Structures are given as C-alpha cells and as structure tokens.
Amino acid sequence: MQKLVEGIHQFQNDIFSSKQRLFEHLVDGQTPLALFITCSDSRINPNLLTQTEPGELFILRNAGNIVPPYGAVEGGEAATIEYAVSVLGVKDIVICGHSHCGAMGGLLDQPQLEKLPAVRSWLRHAESTHRIIEENYSHITDPAARLTATVEENVLVQLEHLRTHPSVAAALGRKALNLHGWVYKFETGQVFGFHPQESQFVPIEGTSFATLSDTLALPPI
Numbered sequence: 001m002q003k004l005v006e007g008i009h010q011f012q013n014d015i016f017s018s019k020q021r022l023f024e025h026l027v028d029g030q031t032p033l034a035l036f037i038t039c040s041d042s043r044i045n046p047n048l049l050t051q052t053e054p055g056e057l058f059i060l061r062n063a064g065n066i067v068p069p070y071g072a073v074e075g076g077e078a079a080t081i082e083y084a085v086s087v088l089g090v091k092d093i094v095i096c097g098h099s100h101c102g103a104m105g106g107l108l109d110q111p112q113l114e115k116l117p118a119v120r121s122w123l124r125h126a127e128s129t130h131r132i133i134e135e136n137y138s139h140i141t142d143p144a145a146r147l148t149a150t151v152e153e154n155v156l157v158q159l160e161h162l163r164t165h166p167s168v169a170a171a172l173g174r175k176a177l178n179l180h181g182w183v184y185k186f187e188t189g190q191v192f193g194f195h196p197q198e199s200q201f202v203p204i205e206g207t208s209f210a211t212l213s214d215t216l217a218l219p220p221i
Contacts, residue, residue, distance in 0.1 A: 022053060032058040034092040035084040037158075039065045043186045044098055058084045064103030064154065065095055068125045070164040078165060085167040085177065093168070095158050096182040096191075097151040104150045108133070125161070129154040152201055155181040156194065 016023065036046045037060045046052075046059050060080045068077055084090045097104075106113050106123060107130050113120040123130075132153050133146065140146045159181050162168055171177035181194035183201055192201035 019053075022055070026055045030055050030058075030088065032056055032084070032088055032090055034058070034094055035060065035081065035090045036094050036096065037061075037065055037067060037162075038094075038096040038184075039063065039098055039101060039103065041098060041101065043100075044096075044184060046096070049184060049191070058088060058090060060084075063119065063122060064101065064107075064126055065097050065158060066103075066122065066125045066154075067095065067158045067161040067165075069161045070166065072125065081162070081165050082167045085165075085171050089176075091176065092178045092180060093162065094180045094182055095155050095162065096184055097155045098184045099148065099151065099186055101147070101151050104129075104154055105147060107154075108147065108150055126154055126157065129157045132157070152183055152194075155183060 033052070033056050035058045036050070038044055038046055040061045040063050046057055047054075050057065058080075060077060062077065066077075067081070068075070070078060081093075084093070103119070103123065103126075106116075106119060107126055110120070113123070129150060133150050137146065137149050140149055159179055162179060163172065168177065168179075172179070181201075182204070183192045184190075185192070191204045193204045194200070195202045
C-alpha cells in the first residue's frame with residue numbers, strides 16, 4: 001500500500017502538473033477513440049500498450065476478457081458496451097486477450113476451480129471456447145500451445161457475443177463500428193490481430209492504421 005500512496009504523490013507532483021491542461025479539458029467530457037475490452041490481469045496496461053492518454057480509451061476489464069451474450073447477465077459489461085457505443089460513439093471495439101491467461105488456464109483445467117465457484121460460474125460464458133478446444137484441437141497436446149490456442153479462440157468467441165448486443169448490432173449495420181480481436185504477448189511486447197482473410201492472428205507491428213482497420217474488422221454475420 002505504501003507504494004500506491006507514494007505513487008499518488010508522484011502523480012500529483014510530477015505527472016498531473018505536466019498534463020494539467022489535458023485534465024482540465026477532460027472536465028468538459030470524453031470522446032474516446034475506442035472501447036478496449038481486456039483481462040483484469042495486472043500484467044496488462046492498456047494505455048501503456050497503446051500509448052494513449054487519459055480520455056482516449058474507454059476500458060472494460062474482467063477475468064478472461066469475457067463479454068456475456070446480451071441478456072445473459074444483468075451486469076456492468078452490457079452497460080459499459082451500450083454507453084460506449086450509443087453515448088460516446090466509439091468507432092472501434094478491441095477485445096484483447098493475452099498470453100499466460102489464468103482464466104483460460106482454469107477453463108482448460110476446471111478441477112482447479114472447485115473452490116472458486118464465482119470464477120467457475122463466470123467462465124460459463126466461455127463454454128464455447130472450451131468446447132472448440134476440446135473438439136477441434138485434440139491434436140495439440142503441448143500445454144503452452146494449447147493455452148495459446150484457447151486464448152485466441154476465446155477472443156473470437158467473445159467477439160461473437162459482442163455482436164448480440166443491440167447497440168453493437170445497430171452500429172455494425174450502419175457501418176459505424178469496427179470490431180477487432182487482439183492477443184498481447186506480454187513477455188515479448190508483441191500484439192497479434194485476427195486477420196479474417198488468413199483466418200489467423202498476425203503481428204500488428206508495421207501495419208498502417210488504414211490497413212489494420214480494413215483487415216481486422218470482422219465482417220458482419
């Protein structure tokens with residue numbers, strides 16, 4: 001806790017003063033560039049990863065970067081998504097998984113969730129991910145490779161869940177929104193984006209924004 005308190009003092013004395021005009025401007029409202037949905041894992045810092053300032057990302061975090069299908073849960077996820085799309089008018093939504101994800105590890109080894117009933121219940125929203133891995137990836141026996149495949153497939157499953165939200169479906173219908181699936185490998189700093197034409201995740205580095213938007217935005221169902 002002492003480190004957190006010291007960090008607040010450093011922020012107030014060094015960071016805030018250098019960005020005071022930015023924070024004063026944010027009093028008038030926010031116009032974020034994107035809704036960024038990612039895991040609660042402490043090893044991910046969305047603003048550091050994307051080099052964005054306060055006010056540029058609307059962030060939703062939970063265990064496993066999960067988006068329950070619309071109506072499945074009366075919770076903060078649906079409210080956050082609806083507000084981002086319908087009120088803030090974000091043009092892009094990114095679902096970003098990550099390497100070595102504990103939630104996805106639990107999905108693969110469910111006995112370890114025996115004493116974590118809330119986690120087990122939450123991961124029901126990734127049951128399609130579990131089924132895909134069990135039935136389509138039996139050829140992958142290496143635990144690390146299997147976990148990587150699970151992380152990637154879960155991003156795609158949660159993107160499909162995202163489409164069930166009325167605000168998202170409406171925005172996609174009028175071509176006012178793009179959906180993106182990313183996986184962050186925190187031990188190397190690499191970010192991989194899903195490329196529909198290649199049906200795989202490819203490195204984002206070096207890709208222009210226009211090309212990235214065109215190739216990684218998933219086509220409507």
